[in-house]
Amino acid sequence: MNDNLHERARRLLAESVVEGLRPADETWLREHLAECNSCAQNAGATQNALHALRTVPVSVPRDLAARTQLRVRLRAQQTSAAPGGSFWLWAVTAASWLLGVFSAPLVWRGFAWLGANFGLPKLALEFGFVLWWTVPPLLAAAIILHQKALTAEWSNKN
Amino acid sequence: MTDDTHALAIGLRQRDPDLLDRLIEQYQQRLYRYLLFLTGNPSLAEDLFQETWIRVLERGSQYNGKSKFDSWLFAIARNLVIDASRRKKISSLEELGDPESNTPYDPPDERASSVLQLLVSRENEQSVQLSLLKIPPYYREVLLLRFSEELGLEEIAAVLATPISTVKSRLYRGLAALKTAMTEGAA
Numbered sequence: 001m002n003d004n005l006h007e008r009a010r011r012l013l014a015e016s017v018v019e020g021l022r023p024a025d026e027t028w029l030r031e032h033l034a035e036c037n038s039c040a041q042n043a044g045a046t047q048n049a050l051h052a053l054r055t056v057p058v059s060v061p062r063d064l065a066a067r068t069q070l071r072v073r074l075r076a077q078q079t080s081a082a083p084g085g086s087f088w089l090w091a092v093t094a095a096s097w098l099l100g101v102f103s104a105p106l107v108w109r110g111f112a113w114l115g116a117n118f119g120l121p122k123l124a125l126e127f128g129f130v131l132w133w134t135v136p137p138l139l140a141a142a143i144i145l146h147q148k149a150l151t152a153e154w155s156n157k158n
Numbered sequence: 159m160t161d162d163t164h165a166l167a168i169g170l171r172q173r174d175p176d177l178l179d180r181l182i183e184q185y186q187q188r189l190y191r192y193l194l195f196l197t198g199n200p201s202l203a204e205d206l207f208q209e210t211w212i213r214v215l216e217r218g219s220q221y222n223g224k225s226k227f228d229s230w231l232f233a234i235a236r237n238l239v240i241d242a243s244r245r246k247k248i249s250s251l252e253e254l255g256d257p258e259s260n261t262p263y264d265p266p267d268e269r270a271s272s273v274l275q276l277l278v279s280r281e282n283e284q285s286v287q288l289s290l291l292k293i294p295p296y297y298r299e300v301l302l303l304r305f306s307e308e309l310g311l312e313e314i315a316a317v318l319a320t321p322i323s324t325v326k327s328r329l330y331r332g333l334a335a336l337k338t339a340m341t342e343g344a345a
Contacts, residue, residue: 018304018329019311049336053290053305058191061204065186068208069179072215076173079216 005032009039013046089140096136107132163223170218181227182211188228188307189235196239196299198291206242210235229313232303236317289339297332304329 012029015021021029033040108129115125169177189210193203213234221230290298303314315322 014330014333017333018326045337045341046333049333049340050305052340053301053336056191056290056306058187058194060186060190061200064190064204064207065182068182068186068211071208072178072182072211073175075212076175076178076215 006036006039009033009036010042013039013043017046017050089143093137093140096140100133100136163225163227166227167221167223170214170221173215173218178211178215181214185228185231189231192232192299192302192307193235193239195290195302196236196295197242202242206235206238209238213238225316226309226313228307228309229316232307232309233317233319236299289336292339292342293332293335297328297335300325300328301332301336 009029009032012021012025016026016029033043111125111129114120115122166177186207190203190207193206193210194200197203197206210231214231217234221227290301293301300314300318303309303317304311309317311322311325314325318325
């Protein structure tokens with residue numbers, strides 16, 4: 001029998017299990033396997049390998065599911081407290097930002113008054129004004145990072 | 159989106175503990191088997207099993223219900239295996255994403271294989287589990303996903319984050335490698 005036919009049968013055999021065959025190819029393969037012993041043996045070896053792969057039993061360690069469920073519930077409890085904390089942190093940050101925006105004209109006038117009465121250099125006044133805006137969000141960021149570090153430490157311990 | 163996956167997506171977004179309990183029970187066999195055969199290390203597979211579910215809890219809101227939950231779950235597990243292999247320098251897994259590398263695959267030693275063998279049923283005399291360990295991990299995982307977990311080609315592509323053509327190519331080569339390994343094992 002022509003080597004090309006065996007090669008075609010080998011290729012179609014692999015295709016049949018990986019992505020399926022067109023009806024015409026399927027018919028050709030079936031007929032070829034019926035009359036070619038070596039290709040039929042190859043088909044048998046493929047089917048055996050797949051059967052073994054599908055049926056290989058693995059024993060899941062005892063209590064693995066229960067231990068995992070417990071760990072997941074603990075983590076859920078631990079992190080469920082966080083959203084409330086985050087909410088208040090964001091609320092305070094938003095309030096602080098709004099207050100900063102609406103009080104900016106007053107603050108600017110306050111700094112101007114300080115400069116006029118105490119003779120402070122303009123650079124110091126501008127720096128103070130910048131700090132007025134940047135310190136609250138920096139503090140909020142520091143708190144958030146601290147909280148995340150604590151959470152990570154807790155999860156590593158557990 | 160089916161009703162089932164939609165309900166699952168909502169439950170995961172709400173971090174429903176009862177739903178997670180059910181999913182852990184339901185997927186314990188499949189997920190543990192995938193992790194065990196990917197790592198070849200029972201203790202690491204256990205750790206990664208737990209980590210996978212912690213990730214499911216924490217990233218449940220990212221599951222949109224449009225894809226199958228299985229694919230999403232296995233993708234999480236696979237990423238954890240890759241992270242672990244980088245962290246712990248597990249040589250057998252370092253090439254999980256790089257089958258085109260020219261480095262020949264070095265199968266795990268006899269001791270690792272025997273530990274794994276203890277966990278699988280002795281009834282399976284064909285030693286498919288040992289044959290699996292003899293083939294490179296990037297072929298091993300597509301074979302498991304396709305023929306053991308029965309995922310479709312598109313779903314496997316989603317798990318591996320690779321094109322379908324790559325999945326097919328790995329399946330063809332993996333199948334040939336498995337047959338060779340089983341024939342050598344039987345000889």
